[in-house]
């Protein structure tokens with residue numbers, strides 16, 4: 001078995017790639033472009049003087065479902081925010097979700113992450129679980145490299161055998 005299976009990286013400028021991604025991810029072409037552009041723009045606002053590893057994230061809210069923000073479709077962004085006490089720093093994905101949730105959103109349709117790397121980079125393990133808290137396991141996570149080439153995986157694919165809020169007693173006051 002190949003220890004490093006090849007993953008085909010798709011191109012944002014390839015209409016067939018974008019079309020196929022939109023079809024499988026339930027996105028319009030405009031939503032795809034906004035996720036790509038918003039995550040890249042958020043990357044520009046990263047505070048990462050220690051790692052110099054810029055990460056931007058964008059989440060698309062709304063869609064069907066109950067809860068605050070249901071039915072709306074807005075983009076909420078985040079960037080990594082580091083700290084002189086290194087472990088205190090926060091990833092872009094958690095900043096984006098924290099901002100969106102604090103704004104009242106509870107329904108999410110897609111997540112995008114952008115870095116300066118040559119190949120698309122996935123959310124860290126902690127962020128995968130953080131995303132799992134607020135997303136159905138079928139929600140797509142779009143990962144863009146520095147040239148806006150991308151790979152898409154679902155929450156389920158990035159975090160198999162996961163548990164979420166449905167596995168626990170409902171938290172009081174939530």
Ligand SMILES: [Zn+2]
Nearest residue numbers: 091123124127
């Ligand atoms: Zn992370």
